[in-house]
Amino acid sequence: MxxxxxxxxxxxxxxxxxxxxxxxxxxxxxxxxxxxxxxxxxxxxxxxxxxxxxxxxxxxxxxxxxxxxxxxxxxxxxxxxxxxxxxxxxxxxxxxxxxxxxxxxxxxxxxxxxxxxxxxxxxxxxxxxxxxxxxxxxxxxxxxxxxxxxxxxxxxxxxxxxxxxxxxxxxxxxxxxxxxxxxxxxxxxxxxxxxxxKGFTGIEITVTGPDHDLHSGMYGGAVRNPIIALSHILASMKDVDEVVTVDGFYDGIEPLSDEERKLIEQVPGEDFKAATGITETASEKGYTPKEHTMARPTFEVNGIYGGYQGEGTKTIIPTSATAKITCRLVPGQDPDTIQSLLEEHVHKVAPKGVTVEVVKERLSAKxxxxxxxxxxxxxxxxxxxxxxxxxxxxxxxxxxxxxxxxxxxxxxxxxxxxxxxxxxxxxxxxxxxxxxxxxxxxxxxxxxxxxxxxx
Amino acid sequence: MxxxxxxxxxxxxxxxxxxxxxxxxxxxxxxxxxxxxxxxxxxxxxxxxxxxxxxxxxxxxxxxxxxxxxxxxxxxxxxxxxxxxxxxxxxxxxxxxxxxxxxxxxxxxxxxxxxxxxxxxxxxxxxxxxxxxxxxxxxxxxxxxxxxxxxxxxxxxxxxxxxxxxxxxxxxxxxxxxxxxxxxxxxxxxxxxxxxxKGFTGIEITVTGPDHDLHSGMYGGAVRNPIIALSHILASMKDVDEVVTVDGFYDGIEPLSDEERKLIEQVPGEDFKAATGITETASEKGYTPKEHTMARPTFEVNGIYGGYQGEGTKTIIPTSATAKITCRLVPGQDPDTIQSLLEEHVHKVAPKGVTVEVVKERLSAKxxxxxxxxxxxxxxxxxxxxxxxxxxxxxxxxxxxxxxxxxxxxxxxxxxxxxxxxxxxxxxxxxxxxxxxxxxxxxxxxxxxxxxxxx
The missing domain is CATH 3.40.630.10 (Zn peptidases)
Incomplete structure (x- = not known):
């Protein structure tokens, strides 16, 4: 035929x-x-x-x-x-x-x-x-x-x-x-x-401070800035070595065997720099970019917003800031467990003076x-x-x-x-x-x- | 009359x-x-x-x-x-x-x-x-x-x-x-x-990674996330004690005398919580909210944006993220010097794999x-x-x-x-x-x- x-x-x-x-x-x-x-x-x-x-x-x-x-x-x-x-x-x-x-x-x-x-x-x-x-x-x-x-x-x-x-x-x-x-x-x-x-899950974090945007001259020094608080939270979740620093995040993952590392090594690799325009790749410490993209979990902030986004300057302490986070998961990671670990971590590190709300992505997948x-x-x-x-x-x-x-x-x-x-x-x-x-x-x-x- | x-x-x-x-x-x-x-x-x-x-x-x-x-x-x-x-x-x-x-x-x-x-x-x-x-x-x-x-x-x-x-x-x-x-x-x-x-100055930081928004499943693990990079930069500029951690930021400031602290103490204070709806005040370690708002410099992120901001989820690694920063200055701080210190700090802590641009606010004041x-x-x-x-x-x-x-x-x-x-x-x-x-x-x-x- x-x-x-x-x-x-x-x-x-x-x-x-x-x-x-x-x-x-x-x-x-x-x-x-x-x-x-x-x-x-x-x-x-x-x-x-x-x-x-x-x-x-x-x-x-x-x-x-x-x-x-x-x-x-x-x-x-x-x-x-x-x-x-x-x-x-x-x-x-x-x-x-x-x-x-x-x-x-x-x-x-x-x-x-x-x-x-x-x-x-x-x-x-x-x-x-x-x-x-x-x-x-x-x-x-x-x-x-x-x-x-x-x-x-x-x-x-x-x-x-x-x-x-x-x-x-x-x-x-x-x-x-x-x-x-x-x-x-x-x-x-x-x-x-x-x-x-990979599996998939996500959360959205909203940090709320004052009930209205404040004049930074009148209140700067008395009020926690929600954007800076959110930055501290996000920075505490993945370090500059691209390692997720949320307790338990990697628990239960099968180690990457030498055999599988070899298999991955043999796959014709994409030129990440050429395809994306980046100056340098960045991967989890101990893993190559190919290993990380194929076989290790990821943690990304997909979007962030808060305060004044227009041209020039608006000298406010904004009322809130929001970040959208998604993770790609590997075998051994349960999406619900990961969501809970992320949520616990956020609440644990959130500074005083702001309230932090975590909304869990409804649709996850192993x-x-x-x-x-x-x-x-x-x-x-x-x-x-x-x-x-x-x-x-x-x-x-x-x-x-x-x-x-x-x-x-x-x-x-x-x-x-x-x-x-x-x-x-x-x-x-x-x-x-x-x-x-x-x-x-x-x-x-x-x-x-x-x-x-x-x- | x-x-x-x-x-x-x-x-x-x-x-x-x-x-x-x-x-x-x-x-x-x-x-x-x-x-x-x-x-x-x-x-x-x-x-x-x-x-x-x-x-x-x-x-x-x-x-x-x-x-x-x-x-x-x-x-x-x-x-x-x-x-x-x-x-x-x-x-x-x-x-x-x-x-x-x-x-x-x-x-x-x-x-x-x-x-x-x-x-x-x-x-x-x-x-x-x-x-x-x-x-x-x-x-x-x-x-x-x-x-x-x-x-x-x-x-x-x-x-x-x-x-x-x-x-x-x-x-x-x-x-x-x-x-x-x-x-x-x-x-x-x-x-x-x-x-x-107070005086005033500011900078705008833009962190740029890939030349287009990337599918987080295809590139997560190979590419530095500009929002996370920006979060690390911001988190490194002011700590949870509300102390600005940029080298030299406080240089040249006249110490707050006991006499002036007493003057400030005597000023009828605003009820910061009632006026702003916050749960708790946050001030530079060692200073009261009144002392900080009146007589100590401040560092605020007035706005932040990057990536997807709509409803729900978009699983991207965004091409860039931007933060708008302004500082209120006290006698002894020179706006131009402060801008340079902020800029140097940002470039010093910026992680590899992204490019960081700092735009200085044109109008500053002592x-x-x-x-x-x-x-x-x-x-x-x-x-x-x-x-x-x-x-x-x-x-x-x-x-x-x-x-x-x-x-x-x-x-x-x-x-x-x-x-x-x-x-x-x-x-x-x-x-x-x-x-x-x-x-x-x-x-x-x-x-x-x-x-x-x-x-």
Whole structure:
């Protein structure tokens, strides 16, 4: 079947790219309610496409939030395996818009890359799956396995409603295994099996002092400054050696073995400086940047604000200051425990004269790790190698995909992470893009993979 | 002369208050260009009023920014002393507007207080001077001394243009002494002579890491977080004992004598907790809140920002973080030296992997201190006591009025700070107000003061 489907993809390349561009041009930003109609439009695009391909029971399911696009293909018969395919059609906001070189919702090809919000995360990768299903259906008349498609519209805002639905509708989503394409390769054209993902949790700290902004001349010297208090708290949580200094934070983590250090060492490394513009990397003492990003937990302040932010000077002691913190966790760390440790630490070090409120992120996830030897993983590795002409590497990565942990926890099914993104895609940032050769070879990989499953 | 003038003020109280309300209803916010016409309106109000009273050479002088209202009264003759009266007609922004209980530009009396932006700082106090001049002119036909009126429209944005003009037009502003009513009393109805003001300086720190916001899962562990780096820098500048830990910061400061500590102790203290809503005061180790606010330098972070500030979570390592810092200085501290010390410290402690930029506040001022025994000060104290029926106290205060330092430095003339504000006025904050009995007694004080000068 592979050859005809690949030929179909080649012959229809221009038309399919146009169709993808149409999909990408819908500003399906999930976090902003002004885009509610666009979310609906993107879901309807998928609904129509799935119907056109020949899926059954295609629907936009009510989640309480943005709709979940669901569809089934049962034509492979009861003896064939069933895959649950997960993806998301919502995208991150585009701010700061002035840093984009082209309109984030007018896809544009420059230097072999398709620039658009969602081109890599995750509309582009979702589209590749549907185009491959179309190609197989058009050339073979049927798919080699049964498929349950689950494409949500709330991944970028935490997938909270999906979590409820996965727990409630167990029959609907039950399958033999799951495939998720919402990740990337360690380097462009370097086939990569992700066998570990980090977990995730977070807190928000608000330090409140006076009940109104105070004149710094009248009250400076009598009143604790909430921003300085927050700085002391944050500085006490991670030191300049990038070591998290919250008691118990590292408890229960399996030590990084020499073997795994070697595996990590062998992974073609991203040039962190070139990709990010930093002058020097910074990693946890005793670990290389690759080791830390892949296999050690992280602690980041994602945002901070308080007091006067305009131009020039306003001589106030502000009423409050807030910091948003998230951590990426590794196996052995429990998100709830970590949240409690962070909260206790904050209250312990908070200085007198201010009140400190800690709000815990509702959605957390444990880290995920599978055996690289699983047959479904091995078939994925072979398909990658066949399409990209290169040996597949096995890596753990710093990202978190909460749905991976949920599917594993609720359904106990193996999960194959078939990602095609590249480190240069600028996910969540201005100028997100996706390389068109990864798009082509990625679809080739999928054709080989579905073909290999029936064997 | 006093009695007739006081009677005039009583008889015309309602009309004058209406006139003041009209002045306060003009939203002369200097920092926001949408209020340019309002600034002009407020200046024109003053111009008209000064003409009506009988001042000469009344004009709105071009400053390059908002106009300076200038006027002269030379009718007291060449043998009478000349006073330079300084005030400002511009006001602070009103944000956050939702915290005001009434429209900041629709003056409203509640519980004996006049609520409006500028009622205390400084339109209300400027108006009191003009009303007193009106009362004396109407009842005596002339003022007991010559007057140069200088009311600027850029105090709340740093008085930068005034600084130039004071240097350029020395003949215009030269006088025998200056009077400024842009300050307050230590407690309502407690006559207060301000014999010391703090100086002022500031810097803005921007820590820059990656050249775009990074996905915290992909880069967390390889890249220094600019917000955490900034927190470490800030935490290293002032400790939890409220001691500034920048080398050399306290060098050259005259020690606080036991005598001065006693003077400060005797000043009726503000209830800092009640006035600000804090749970506990916080002051430099070894000093009381009153000692610190009045006589010790301060270090405040007025604002901070970086990364994601919206609702919920955005898992990024932000590209940068910025903090705005200002210090209030005491005699012995040189603003330029302090800026350099702060800058050196920041660069010294900045961690690797980020770049740190320090921008120095352009307008700084040294602290100001005069002898409480000066005859002009003693006359002011007597006038206060006569009007308020209470002994005058002598205090140093934490605020900075750069123009005080400039007038002293450029013109070497004695400066009398005749302030009538109260600690409850909420300057620069929502619900700014001014007590009407301070308004009445303040004008009485001015009548006595001008009367005493000719003696």
């Amino acid at each position: 592979s050859e005809q489907a690949l030929q179909y993809l080649t012959e229809n390349r221009e038309r399919l790219l146009e169709k993808l561009n149409h999909f990408l041009s819908i500003p399906s930003v999930s976090t902003d309610s002004v885009h509610k109609d666009d979310i609906k439009k993107a879901a309807t695009f998928l609904e129509d496409y799935l119907n056109d391909i020949g899926f059954e029971n295609v629907s936009q399911q009510d989640t309480g939030g943005h709709p979940l696009v669901y569809a089934e293909y049962n034509g492979a018969g009861p003896d064939a395996p069933t895959v649950l395919l997960y993806g998301h059609y919502d995208v991150q906001p585009v701010d700061p818009i002035e840093l984009w070189d082209s309109d984030p919702f007018k896809p544009e090809v420059r230097d072999g890359r398709l620039y658009a919000r969602g081109s890599s995360d995750d509309k582009g990768q979702v589209f590749m799956h549907l185009a491959v299903f179309e190609a197989i259906m058009k050339t073979e008349g049927k798919l080699p396995l049964n498929v349950k498609v689950c494409i949500e519209g709330e991944e970028e805002i935490g997938s909270e409603n999906l979590y409820e639905i996965l727990q409630e509708k167990k029959d609907q989503f039950q399958a033999d295994f799951a495939v998720i394409s919402d990740s990337g390769m360690v380097a462009k054209n370097q086939p990569t099996i992700l066998y570990g993902l 880290a995920y790790k599978v055996s690289p030897d699983h047959p479904l993983i091995q078939k994925a590795a072979d398909s990658y190698t066949k399409a990209f002409g290169k040996e597949t590497v096995y890596v753990r990565m710093g990202g978190s995909i909460p749905v991976v942990e949920w599917i594993e926890a609720i359904y106990k099914m193996p999960i194959v992470l078939l990602g095609f993104g590249t480190p240069e895609d600028r996910l969540h940032s201005p100028n997100e893009s996706f390389p068109l050769d990864s798009y082509d070879k990625g679809m080739e990989t999928l054709v080989y993979y579905w073909d290999s499953i029936k064997e | 006093s009695e007739q003038a006081l009677q005039y003020l009583t008889e015309n109280r309602e009309r004058l208050l209406e006139k003041l309300n009209h002045f306060l209803s003009i939203p002369s916010v200097s920092t926001d260009s949408v209020h340019k016409d309002d600034i002009k309106k407020a200046a024109t109000f003053l111009e008209d009023y000064l003409n009506d009273i009988g001042f000469e050479n009344v004009s709105q002088q071009d400053t390059g920014g908002h106009p300076l209202v200038y006027a002269e009264y030379n009718g007291a003759g060449p043998d009478a002393p000349t006073v330079l009266l300084y005030g400002h007609y511009d006001v602070q922004p009103v944000d956050p507007i939702e915290l005001w209980d009434s429209d900041p530009f629709k003056p409203e009396v509640r519980d004996g207080r006049l609520y409006a932006r500028g009622s205390s700082d400084d339109k209300g106090q400027v108006f009191m001077h003009l009303a007193v001049f009106e009362a004396i002119m109407k009842t005596e036909g002339k003022l007991p001394l010559n007057v140069k009126v200088c009311i600027e429209g850029e105090e709340e944005i740093g008085s930068e243009n005034l600084y130039e003009i004071l240097q350029e037009k020395k003949d215009q502003f030269q006088a025998d002494f200056a009077v400024i009513s842009d300050s307050g009393m230590v407690a309502k109805n407690q006559p207060t002579i301000l014999y010391g003001l 602290a100001y201190k005069v002898s409480p025994d000066h005859p002009l000060i003693q006359k002011a104290a007597d006038s206060y006591t006569k009007a308020f029926g209470k002994e005058t106290v002598y205090v140093r205060m934490g605020g900075s009025i750069p123009v005080v330092e400039w007038i002293e430095a450029i013109y070497k003339m004695p400066i009398v700070l005749l302030g009538f504000g109260t600690p409850e006025d909420r300057l620069h904050s929502p619900n700014e107000s001014f007590p009407l009995d301070s308004y009445d007694k303040g004008m009485e004080t001015l009548v006595y003061y001008w009367d005493s000068i000719k003696e």
